[in-house]
Each structure stands twice: as structure tokens, then as C-alpha cells.
Amino acid sequence: MNDHAASVITHEGLAGLIDGLRVEGFRVIGPRLRDQAIVYDEIESLADLPAGWTDEQEGGHYRVRRREDAALFGYNVGPHAWKRFLHPPLLRLWRAERTGDGMTVTATAEPAERYAFLAVRSCELHAIAIQDRVFLNGPYVDPHYQARREGAFIVAVNCGQAGGTCFCVSMNTGPKAEAGFDLSLTELLGDAHEFLVEVGSERGAALLATVPHVPADPKHSTLAANVIARAEGNMGRHMQSDDVRELLQANLEHPRWDDVAERCLTCGNCTMVCPTCFCTAVVDENDLAGNAAERKRRWDSCFTMDFSYIHGGSVRGSARSRYRQWMTHKLANWVDQFGTSGCVGCGRCITWCPVGIDITEEVRAIRGEGGSDGRA
Amino acid sequence: MEGLERIVSEHRLFEGLGAEFVNLAAGCAKNVRFNAEQYLFHSEDPADWIYLIRHGRVALEVATPGRGAVQFETLGEGDIVGLTWLLPPYRWGYDARATALVRAIALDAKCLRDKCEVDHDLGYALLKRFLPVLVQRLQAMRLQLLDVYGPAR
Amino acid sequence: MDRLAERAPSLAPDAMLPRIARVTRRTRELPDTWTLDLVAQDGRPLMDYAPGQFTMMYVFGVGEIPVSISGDASDAARLVQTVRAVGKVSEAVTRLASGDTLGLRGPYGTAWPVADGYGRDVVVVAGGLGLAPLRPALYALRAERKRFGKLVLLYGTRRPEDILFHRQLASWRRQLDMEIEVTVDHAGSDWRGHVGVVTKLIPRLGIDADNAMALVCGPEVMMRFAASALHDIGIPEETIHLSLERNMQCAVGLCGHCQFAGSFICKDGAVMRYDKVRRLLGLKEI
Numbered sequence: 156m157n158d159h160a161a162s163v164i165t166h167e168g169l170a171g172l173i174d175g176l177r178v179e180g181f182r183v184i185g186p187r188l189r190d191q192a193i194v195y196d197e198i199e200s201l202a203d204l205p206a207g208w209t210d211e212q213e214g215g216h217y218r219v220r221r222r223e224d225a226a227l228f229g230y231n232v233g234p235h236a237w238k239r240f241l242h243p244p245l246l247r248l249w250r251a252e253r254t255g256d257g258m259t260v261t262a263t264a265e266p267a268e269r270y271a272f273l274a275v276r277s278c279e280l281h282a283i284a285i286q287d288r289v290f291l292n293g294p295y296v297d298p299h300y301q302a303r304r305e306g307a308f309i310v311a312v313n314c315g316q317a318g319g320t321c322f323c324v325s326m327n328t329g330p331k332a333e334a335g336f337d338l339s340l341t342e343l344l345g346d347a348h349e350f351l352v353e354v355g356s357e358r359g360a361a362l363l364a365t366v367p368h369v370p371a372d373p374k375h376s377t378l379a380a381n382v383i384a385r386a387e388g389n390m391g392r393h394m395q396s397d398d399v400r401e402l403l404q405a406n407l408e409h410p411r412w413d414d415v416a417e418r419c420l421t422c423g424n425c426t427m428v429c430p431t432c433f434c435t436a437v438v439d440e441n442d443l444a445g446n447a448a449e450r451k452r453r454w455d456s457c458f459t460m461d462f463s464y465i466h467g468g469s470v471r472g473s474a475r476s477r478y479r480q481w482m483t484h485k486l487a488n489w490v491d492q493f494g495t496s497g498c499v500g501c502g503r504c505i506t507w508c509p510v511g512i513d514i515t516e517e518v519r520a521i522r523g524e525g526g527s528d529g530r531a
Numbered sequence: 532m533e534g535l536e537r538i539v540s541e542h543r544l545f546e547g548l549g550a551e552f553v554n555l556a557a558g559c560a561k562n563v564r565f566n567a568e569q570y571l572f573h574s575e576d577p578a579d580w581i582y583l584i585r586h587g588r589v590a591l592e593v594a595t596p597g598r599g600a601v602q603f604e605t606l607g608e609g610d611i612v613g614l615t616w617l618l619p620p621y622r623w624g625y626d627a628r629a630t631a632l633v634r635a636i637a638l639d640a641k642c643l644r645d646k647c648e649v650d651h652d653l654g655y656a657l658l659k660r661f662l663p664v665l666v667q668r669l670q671a672m673r674l675q676l677l678d679v680y681g682p683a684r
Numbered sequence: 685m686d687r688l689a690e691r692a693p694s695l696a697p698d699a700m701l702p703r704i705a706r707v708t709r710r711t712r713e714l715p716d717t718w719t720l721d722l723v724a725q726d727g728r729p730l731m732d733y734a735p736g737q738f739t740m741m742y743v744f745g746v747g748e749i750p751v752s753i754s755g756d757a758s759d760a761a762r763l764v765q766t767v768r769a770v771g772k773v774s775e776a777v778t779r780l781a782s783g784d785t786l787g788l789r790g791p792y793g794t795a796w797p798v799a800d801g802y803g804r805d806v807v808v809v810a811g812g813l814g815l816a817p818l819r820p821a822l823y824a825l826r827a828e829r830k831r832f833g834k835l836v837l838l839y840g841t842r843r844p845e846d847i848l849f850h851r852q853l854a855s856w857r858r859q860l861d862m863e864i865e866v867t868v869d870h871a872g873s874d875w876r877g878h879v880g881v882v883t884k885l886i887p888r889l890g891i892d893a894d895n896a897m898a899l900v901c902g903p904e905v906m907m908r909f910a911a912s913a914l915h916d917i918g919i920p921e922e923t924i925h926l927s928l929e930r931n932m933q934c935a936v937g938l939c940g941h942c943q944f945a946g947s948f949i950c951k952d953g954a955v956m957r958y959d960k961v962r963r964l965l966g967l968k969e970i
Binding site: 248249251253256257258259260262265289290293294295296297298299301302404407408433434435436437439441445448450452455457462463464465466467470471472473475476479480483484487488491492 | 701702745929934941951968969
């Protein structure tokens with residue numbers, strides 16, 4: 156959507172965008188430094204952003220580090236994904252009450268406010284689009300996701316460097332944000348600390364119009380292109396992705412599954428941090444008097460024993476089968492179900508796995524390529 | 532014995548068996564009939580006969596103390612009752628009871644064993660026919676053993 | 685700034701909200717299996733469904749489970765469901781009395797392709813409780829009896845006292861328009877029927893296998909053996925249909941629990957074609 160030429164704003168302009176969104180009633184969510192990680196939480200002003208911080212990520216390793224500059228967006232993705240707002244970890248669906256001759260059921264009202272997400276990475280834009288397909292495009296639409304998603308304002312950020320476990324290039328999900336945003340920012344750390352702004356929608360243009368901005372000149376555009384090229388050039392991981400679906404579906408009994416089973420703790424971290432994992436469990440609760448009952452929905456993980464329970468036992472009892480389920484769903488079955496891969500190459504599952512299991516390495520092993528860990 | 536040869540050759544077990552072999556087998560055969568509730572044999576009896584069922588139903592059962600007799604298999608038209616004739620010590624391990632009128636061909640097991648010893652081609656032809664029956668029974672028995680309809684707990 | 689203000693979007697209906705239904709009749713089928721007749725609390729028609737579909741039944745404060753619809757789909761006046769008590773929620777469902785209310789969602793899932801059997805011999809193979817989700821198909825097949833060739837029901841269960849719907853089966857037998865063979869895994873000495881696995885009855889079927897359709901439902905192991913035996917006598921894999929089962933929580937394809945490789949049993953099943961699932965059924969822990 157580029158009828159609009161790129162512009163450039165300063166910190167003042169960026170602060171103005173945040174204020175403008177808040178004035179319009181949006182809850183602005185963006186990156187904050189908390190508990191030694193960069194997480195997504197409420198943003199009230201520019202001062203809340205993790206200026207001058209970066210992250211260091213590897214298999215089973217995450218640290219925040221001080222940068223030498225004051226970049227506002229100089230890190231990659233942390234343990235949070237935007238799904239925690241669009242597809243909440245815990246949600247009350249309805250409440251039932253006993254009446255004289257039966258029961259009544261009352262649905263929970265959806266929140267009135269709208270979200271504005273600040274600093275959404277390209278991989279995350281793709282992850283949101285993937286979850287859109289799951290929740291909005293099937294025979295049954297999830298109204299809870301729909302309520303939070305429709306009207307959400309998205310300010311994307313183009314990554315200035317790749318993370319230690321990133322492989323968006325392999326999955327065709329970045330590093331440049333191409334679509335699915337209202338505004339997209341590229342942080343320029345040249346002579347001046349500025350932000351190139353690309354417009355992705357009419358309301359993005361309208362918001363930009365309310366803050367001081369100047370047209371981008373060729374110097375800005377070149378700087379911005381370099382930022383993206385740098386990110387593109389130092390991806391932490393690589394996955395040959397064009398044949399993964401066939402590869403995994405044809406190798407359900409590959410010996411590698413036994414190998415990974417010896418390492419996997421089935422802790423489920425990967426499913427919690429993965430921006431596309433969507434499985435939920437239903438929870439029924441009632442009050443002590445037995446007059447009111449509630450049905451809630453919470454995030455679930457295919458790594459639990461309960462997940463596949465039927466008839467007094469679990470279908471997938473072994474760690475081997477549960478790891479295989481997660482990986483073949485994510486990379487192969489997802490394509491049959493929703494038309495795209497479920498993986499966006501964000502690397503979170505590699506970073507947050509306590510034992511550093513690397514999905515790109517597992518694919519390589521099943522393909523039969525030994526050797527390097529695939530650092531690009 | 533011509534009628535008996537025809538009857539033998541019509542039984543599923545002997546379908547397609549050459550006339551010569553049918554002849555040899557028929558030499559050990561006789562027509563038998565059991566009324567409903569009559570026993571073909573009891574557990575521990577010598578396994579002297581093989582029964583080719585032409586009509587009716589035979590229940591194979593074992594007596595279990597406290598439970599009475601438990602039927603574990605029924606056989607009907609076209610089935611063979613008795614594979615134990617192949618193996619020493621040639622004793623039945625269960626009871627066989629007609630649960631309806633049964634017409635069958637009884638083959639004298641010792642007569643057949645002796646003929647097979649003399650004519651190995653006959654022996655091989657018969658074993659080739661009995662073995663699949665044995666294997667199918669084993670496979671079916673495995674499925675029965677899994678008790679798939681049992682309660683979930 | 686108006687352009688940034690949002691109109692409230694019109695949201696899709698919440699498929700997790702149950703309707704309220706009431707039990708009008710409770711029939712004991714077996715010591716642990718009950719059939720409930722249901723109507724809507726608000727008096728409106730409860731639901732139109734196709735044979736093979738299921739609903740999610742909710743007991744106040746206890747939980748929700750998938751239950752097969754076991755009634756006649758052409759009877760709009762009531763919804764008939766058969767439940768076996770095997771856990772906390774199913775036990776609570778079987779204890780619902782006439783007049784009690786429950787939550788109900790559905791119907792869900794794919795249907796037995798009854799119309800695919802027009803002009804063909806149809807074999808129905810049921811094991812244990814599997815006869816319940818097949819009963820609507822049998823009603824439908826019998827309702828248009830002339831459109832099918834031979835109609836055969838093979839039913840296997842554990843013991844004679846475990847035969848489900850035995851009065852119904854006896855009544856159908858008396859009509860003399862279909863073949864019904866019942867077999868049990870073991871029996872006492874007064875049983876006069878078959879003893880042995882239901883697959884044993886398959887090779888003896890006198891049907892035109894090339895042009896036959898088979899509907900199979902029962903424990904997964906039994907379905908695998910039965911489908912294999914049906915295929916061995918010449919019924920094409922594409923016309924053998926199974927009803928599969930997995931952990932089911934939302935029944936609308938959003939919670940992820942019912943996945944069977946790439947299929948969601950709640951929307952791509954429960955009724956599935958044998959050729960599409962045969963390989964996966966042979967693998968462990970899928």
C-alpha cells in the first residue's frame with residue numbers, strides 16, 4: 156500500500172504518535188525492560204521504551220545487554236508474543252447460574268478498548284496473520300480474538316540486526332515489514348537519531364499527519380535500506396523451508412525423533428513463547444455453594460500428558476511422540492490445515508528451550524544433513 | 532464312497548485339491564451328525580477326529596470353576612473343528628458342543644496322519660491348507676485377547 | 685481524529701456458548717450406558733443433524749463431553765443421545781434425570797455418507813458402543829431400504845449381556861429386510877450365537893464387494909482390523925468409512941486437542957475415509 160511516500164520523524168514525532176494513540180483511547184502496548192527481559196507491556200511514553208538495550212540470544216540462552224548507543228528498538232523478540240493480547244492466556248467464556256427449573260448461561264462481554272501495538276517485528280506481523288487464519292477464517296470464528304484483533308492499531312518496526320536465533324529470511328517472513336501494519340518504522344542511527352516512517356493504511360496516514368514529520372530524502376532511504384540489509388545479512392539460523400512439509404510427513408518414524416526425545420523435557424516453553432501456537436484447554440469451575448459455574452479457556456500445550464487423553468490413557472504418552480506432534484504440526488500439518496507454515500522463524504523456541512533444542516537443526520538432521528548448526 | 536469324496540471335495544478346506552488327494556483323504560472320512568447340545572468331544576479326549584462342518588454351529592468352550600463353561604469361539608459351515616490332530620500328544624484342550632444340529636465330515640486323524648507319513652505330497656498339500664486356518668485363528672485370538680470392548684478403567 | 689475512532693465491530697457468535705436442553709426420558713441400555721432424550725428448554729427445535737454427528741453435552745459445574753447422537757435424524761421432535769459412564773463428566777451425564785437441564789452445543793462433525801450407498805450393498809460393522817453413532821445411519825438406510833442392495837449389520841461386543849440396543853436389533857431382525865449377525869468375545873454356555881471377533885464374520889459376507897460401501901465404528905483397534913478385512917474381501921478403501929475419536933474440548937477446530945496428524949477430528953471427522961487414514965492408523969501415538 157504505497158500511495159504514500161516515506162517520511163521521517165524524530166523522537167518528538169514518535170512521542171506524538173504514542174500520545175495520539177492514547178488520546179484516541181487505544182491501550183498502547185510495546186517493549187519494556189522488566190525482569191531482565193524485554194517484554195510487551197503498557198507504554199505511556201517514550202521513556203518506557205528500552206532505550207540503549209539489546210538482547211543476546213542463543214539456544215537456551217537469553218540476556219539483555221547495554222548497547223553503546225541509545226537505540227529505542229535495538230533488540231529482537233523476547234519471551235512475549237502479541238498473542239498474549241489477541242488470544243489471552245486466560246479468558247472467562249461464560250458464567251452459568253442455576254435457576255428454579257434449570258440454568259441460564261451468560262456470555263462474558265468483550266473489552267471495549269482497542270489495542271495499539273508498538274514495535275511489531277515483521278516475523279510477528281506474519282505470526283498475527285497466521286493466527287488470523289486460524290481464528291477468523293475457519294468454519295467457526297473466535298469472537299474473542301476477533302474483538303481484540305479488529306481495529307487493533309499496528310506500528311511495525313524493521314529490525315536493525317538479526318537475533319542470535321533468528322531465521323525469518325528462511326521462512327520468507329522478514330526482516331522488512333511488508334504488509335499488515337498501519338505504520339512501519341525504521342530506526343536510523345546516522346548523524347541524527349531519527350525514524351523513517353512508512354504508511355500502511357489510511358488511519359496510519361491520519362495519525363502521522365498529526366505529528367511533525369518531513370518527507371524522507373534519498374539519504375534517509377539509503378540508511379533505512381542498509382538497516383534492513385544488515386539484519387538480512389546476519390541471521391542466526393537458517394532453514395531450508397520449501398520442502399519441509401513433505402520431508403516431515405514422510406519421516407514420522409525417523410530415528411531422529413528418538414534422539415530429540417532424549418533431550419526434550421516436554422516443559423512446553425516452546426509452545427508458550429511461540430507466536431503462532433494457539434491450543435487452549437477448557438476449564439470448568441463452580442462456586443462452593445454450587446449455584447454458579449464458570450467456563451474458562453486457558454493456553455494449553457501439546458507437550459502435556461493430558462493433551463491427548465482419551466479412554467483412560469493418552470494417545471501421545473511418550474516425549475518422542477509429543478515433540479514429533481509439535482514439530483510436524485508447526486512445520487508440516489499446519490500447511491494442510493491453514494495454507495501456510497506455522498513457523499515464522501522468530502527463534503523463540505530455540506532461545507527459550509532449557510536444553511537448547513533447535514528446530515532448524517532437527518529439520519537438517521531429518522533431512523540427513525549432518526555437520527554445521529546452520530548459522531547463515 | 533463316491534458320495535463322500537464329492538462331499539469332501541466340496542468343503543472349503545479341500546477346494547481345489549486334486550482328485551487323487553481327495554480320494555486319499557476321503558479314505559479316512561465318514562459322515563457324522565450331532566444333535567443340539569451333543570458334545571463332539573471333551574477336553575482331554577484323544578484327538579482322533581477332525582471335523583469339517585457342513586452345517587450348523589459348534590461352540591468351543593472351557594470349563595472354569597465358579598464361572599461355568601465359557602465359550603471362546605464358535606465355528607460354522609465351512610469351518611474345521613480340531614487342529615490339535617497335527618500335534619502330539621494328540622489330546623483336545625477344550626470341549627466342543629453342537630449348539631444347533633450339526634452335520635459334518637469326520638476325518639480319522641490317525642488314518643490321515645499315517646497316509647501323510649507315506650505320501651509326503653499329500654501331507655504337504657494338507658498342511659498348506661490347515662496352516663492358514665491356524666494363523667487366522669491365532670490373529671483373531673489376539674484381537675479377542677485385547678478385550679477392546681472392556682471398560683475404559 | 686474521527687478516522688481513528690472505531691465503530692464497534694459486529695462479532696461472530698460464540699460457538700462455545702451452550703443452548704439449554706432438558707432431559708425428557710432416560711433409558712438404561714446397559715449397566716453403564718444410558719440413552720437420553722432431549723428437547724430445547726426454550727421449546728424451539730433443538731437441532732437438525734446428520735447421522736454420525738455428535739454434540740457437546742455440559743453438566744452444570746462438572747464439565748462437557750462429546751456424545752454421539754444415536755437417534756433417528758428424521759425425528760425432529762427429540763434429540764437422542766447415548767452415553768457410557770467412563771469418567772467424571774460422563775458419569776454425571778448418565779445421572780441426569782428426566783426434567784434436568786444441561787448445556788448443549790452442536791451438531792458437529794462429518795456425517796456417514798449414506799447417499800453414497802445408493803445402488804450398492806452396504807455393510808455396517810459396529811463394535812461395542814460403536815453401534816450408537818451408527819444407529820442413525822441404520823435408521824437412514826432402512827428408511828430408504830429400496831435404494832440399497834444388500835444391507836448387513838455385523839455387531840461385535842464383549843459378552844451377550846453387553847449387546848447394545850438388543851431389543852432394537854431383535855425388532856429389525858423380525859422385519860427380515862436386512863442381515864444382522866451378532867458376535868461376542870466370549871459367552872456362557874447358554875449363548876446360541878457367534879463367539880469370536882467381528883472380523884471373522886467379514887470373509888463370509890455374500891456381497892458384491894467391488895460395489896459395496898462399509899461404515900465402521902468401534903474401538904480403534906477393532907476398526908483397523910475390520911477395515912483391513914473389508915478391504916481384503918475387495919471393498920475399495922475409498923468406500924470404507926470409519927468414525928475416529930480423539931480428545932475433544934471445543935469441537936469447533938480452535939482448541940487443537942482433537943488433531944489426528946493434519947486432521948481435526950471435530951471438523952474433518954469424526955467420519956473419515958479409510959484410504960485417507962489407513963497409514964496413520966498403523967502408526968503409534970499419532
